Amino acid sequence: MSVYPRIAGRLVRPTPGMLKLGAGLFALQAKALPLLPLERVLAALYHKEPDRVPVVHFLLGGARRLTGISYEEFSRNPDAAVEAYAAMTEMLGSDAYYNVIDLSVEAADFGQEMVYPSYSTAHPNYMNPLIKTPDDYNRLETFDPRTTPRMGMVIKVGRMLSRKAGIKYPVLGFCFGPLGVLAMMRGAQALFIDCVRFPEKVKVALDVITEVLIDFVRAQCDTGVDGVMLDTLFAAQSGISRDMWEEMEGKYARRIADEIRRWGALVTLHNCGNRPYFDLQIEYMRPDAISFADLPDDCDSMRELKEKYGGKVALVGFVHTHEICSKDAGEIMEVAREQIKALAPGGGFILAPGCEYPPNAEFLNAMAMTRAARIYGKYPIR
Amino acid sequence: MDRNSQLEPIAAAVKDGDDEKARSLCESALQAGVDPREIIQKGLSRGMHEVGELFGSGEMFVPELLVAAEAMNAGISVLLPSLKGADDRKKEKVVIGVVEGDVHGIGKNLVKVMLEADGFEVLDLGFDVPAEKFLEEVSGSGARVLALSTMMTTTLPNMRKTVELAGNLQPKPVTIVGGAPLSEDLVFEMNADGFARDAAQAPGMLRSVLSR
Numbered sequence: 001m002s003v004y005p006r007i008a009g010r011l012v013r014p015t016p017g018m019l020k021l022g023a024g025l026f027a028l029q030a031k032a033l034p035l036l037p038l039e040r041v042l043a044a045l046y047h048k049e050p051d052r053v054p055v056v057h058f059l060l061g062g063a064r065r066l067t068g069i070s071y072e073e074f075s076r077n078p079d080a081a082v083e084a085y086a087a088m089t090e091m092l093g094s095d096a097y098y099n100v101i102d103l104s105v106e107a108a109d110f111g112q113e114m115v116y117p118s119y120s121t122a123h124p125n126y127m128n129p130l131i132k133t134p135d136d137y138n139r140l141e142t143f144d145p146r147t148t149p150r151m152g153m154v155i156k157v158g159r160m161l162s163r164k165a166g167i168k169y170p171v172l173g174f175c176f177g178p179l180g181v182l183a184m185m186r187g188a189q190a191l192f193i194d195c196v197r198f199p200e201k202v203k204v205a206l207d208v209i210t211e212v213l214i215d216f217v218r219a220q221c222d223t224g225v226d227g228v229m230l231d232t233l234f235a236a237q238s239g240i241s242r243d244m245w246e247e248m249e250g251k252y253a254r255r256i257a258d259e260i261r262r263w264g265a266l267v268t269l270h271n272c273g274n275r276p277y278f279d280l281q282i283e284y285m286r287p288d289a290i291s292f293a294d295l296p297d298d299c300d301s302m303r304e305l306k307e308k309y310g311g312k313v314a315l316v317g318f319v320h321t322h323e324i325c326s327k328d329a330g331e332i333m334e335v336a337r338e339q340i341k342a343l344a345p346g347g348g349f350i351l352a353p354g355c356e357y358p359p360n361a362e363f364l365n366a367m368a369m370t371r372a373a374r375i376y377g378k379y380p381i382r
Numbered sequence: 383m384d385r386n387s388q389l390e391p392i393a394a395a396v397k398d399g400d401d402e403k404a405r406s407l408c409e410s411a412l413q414a415g416v417d418p419r420e421i422i423q424k425g426l427s428r429g430m431h432e433v434g435e436l437f438g439s440g441e442m443f444v445p446e447l448l449v450a451a452e453a454m455n456a457g458i459s460v461l462l463p464s465l466k467g468a469d470d471r472k473k474e475k476v477v478i479g480v481v482e483g484d485v486h487g488i489g490k491n492l493v494k495v496m497l498e499a500d501g502f503e504v505l506d507l508g509f510d511v512p513a514e515k516f517l518e519e520v521s522g523s524g525a526r527v528l529a530l531s532t533m534m535t536t537t538l539p540n541m542r543k544t545v546e547l548a549g550n551l552q553p554k555p556v557t558i559v560g561g562a563p564l565s566e567d568l569v570f571e572m573n574a575d576g577f578a579r580d581a582a583q584a585p586g587m588l589r590s591v592l593s594r
């Protein structure tokens with residue numbers, strides 16, 4: 001939101017204590033009156049019961065369809081992206097603004113060649129990775145993300161969204177984790193092999209990337225976004241082992257998360273892998289919330305998840321994107337109902353897809369999620 | 383030295399992803415007069431199978447599996463010259479790739495590795511492969527098997543289309559499919575001949591489909 005005052009050039013935000021108090025007050029207010037999205041999300045994040053379960057849709061590039069622009073415009077023109085996001089939030093009744101353009105924003109500014117298709121998400125030219133051999137890892141150089149085209153655009157969009165959000169919506173920035181950024185410049189498979197064979201070479205690049213990402217989240221925090229979402233996608237059984245993650249990403253991601261916190265913004269995580277390592281990610285990044293697509297590696301049911309982690313972080317999820325593509329609205333409402341029943345009591349839950357809402361999927365299922373939050377997500381949950 | 387004490391370390395080198403060691407141990411075994419097919423079966427392939435099982439049970443991860451595959455291939459490259467002629471059995475050819483619109487190639491690569499370890503000859507078309515390209519390769523190479531992968535629900539229609547078009551080829555190839563969004567129902571619906579949840583199960587599944 002845009003209402004934080006600035007003193008000596010620096011945004012002044014409420015302390016966690018104040019936010020917690022506010023969340024409690026919103027929860028009280030919710031007993032009599034409907035809340036604004038920002039109030040609803042804040043209450044939920046601080047494990048209080050708002051008027052109903054908040055819902056976000058992670059409909060990113062797909063939002064362009066609402067305003068009739070091409071993917072390329074969405075990826076390159078900040079005004080067009082903001083308009084698409086705002087239209088989508090309004091139409092779907094989402095409870096937050098988020099600022100994710102695509103997963104190649106950071107890599108592109110390091111020099112990775114990009115492809116901008118008209119009808120799908122921008123991505124690296126996989127045939128021409130920037131890092132071609134393990135000896136190329138030391139070629140990366142730091143830069144100021146405020147001055148580069150793609151990260152610069154994200155910062156600009158963050159500022160515009162914060163202004164637009166006012167006190168109505170919370171705004172969430174985004175930053176791909178260091179290993180993810182590197183995967184976009186080397187190819188995930190080659191990077192995995194290098195992590196086994198040449199970890200020291202990979203770390204040289206991770207150091208440089210982390211410096212830039214720290215600066216990137218700092219610049220995002222300064223726009224007034226309320227939190228930044230860090231995507232540590234490989235911290236899951238579908239990615240790399242727990243030990244390797246600690247060594248090759250945990251240490252770096254911790255520094256980025258600390259920076260977000262230092263500026264008073266909320267730390268949120270995203271991980272759409274199978275069987276994510278919640279405990280490790282919590283240990284390293286101390287997030288306020290985790291957005292996820294699958295049960296953690298140490299939980300076998302939603303109940304166990306709520307018991308083990310529900311008190312430590314807010315849970316954001318986890319209608320699977322495969323279901324969004326293959327099920328109808330009625331079935332999606334059922335999936336959402338089950339999740340709300342298991343995860344929402346006591347607050348600490350935001351209904352969302354497990355990952356980006358598939359950009360070309362029907363909007364109807366997104367609306368069904370909103371409807372489920374409004375009907376089944378009304379507190380107290382029955 | 384008996385056979386086993388010579389072949390077991392080869393399997394272990396594969397498991398450890400040690401390509402140097404796999405190469406040198408294969409060389410020594412060859413010099414000691416071990417049949418290269420036996421080195422593959424009881425050394426390299428066995429190591430790869432064990433890795434596949436550990437991966438299937440969540441005890442090993444993608445990076446370790448990938449380096450194990452490199453070690454296996456390093457060993458095979460040593461054996462290749464002596465295999466010519468020695469290995470006169472015809473290998474079953476498999477054309478593999480990720481369907482059009484999808485760049486998630488890691489799962490497909492693991493399946494390729496496991497099939498190779500099991501003695502199939504795999505022609506890899508990479509990712510984002512149009513249906514026409516698959517058909518061309520199958521017809522051109524005379525492969526009997528077409529293996530398709532996709533990780534996205536949004537590209538399932540392209541998989542379906544490829545399976546359908548392959549059904550019109552003469553002779554009709556055996557089509558096997560895999561990837562996270564698939565279910566037994568979907569596989570049945572798209573008329574594919576076989577499906578496996580993970581790479582470790584792929585060779586066994588394919589052998590059973592081929593023997594039907």
Ligand code: B12
Nearest residue numbers: 188355484485486487488489531534535559560561580581
């Ligand atoms: C790593 C990853 C990426 C990497 C891919 C790197 C690479 N070179 O492959 C990157 C970051 C590049 C990426 C990009 C994108 N991704 Co992605 N990604 C993943 C992730 C986290 C893991 C996939 C993986 O590698 N798994 C590990 C391997 C070993 O498992 P596997 O692929 O399932 O393969 C096994 C089996 O399925 C089986 N198998 C596979 N193929 C075959 C074939 C045969 C014949 C057989 C028998 C068996 C078989 O055996 C394999 C080995 O055991 C998944 C999330 C998840 N939970 O799976 C998302 C996921 C697949 N991605 C997703 C999306 C949306 C994207 C993007 C579109 C994001 C974007 N908007 O830019 C782009 C895709 C662009 C494109 N056009 O393809 C979604 C797909 C949703 C959908 N629509 O269905 C997922 C599911 C995330 C989510 N939860 O929503 N991604």
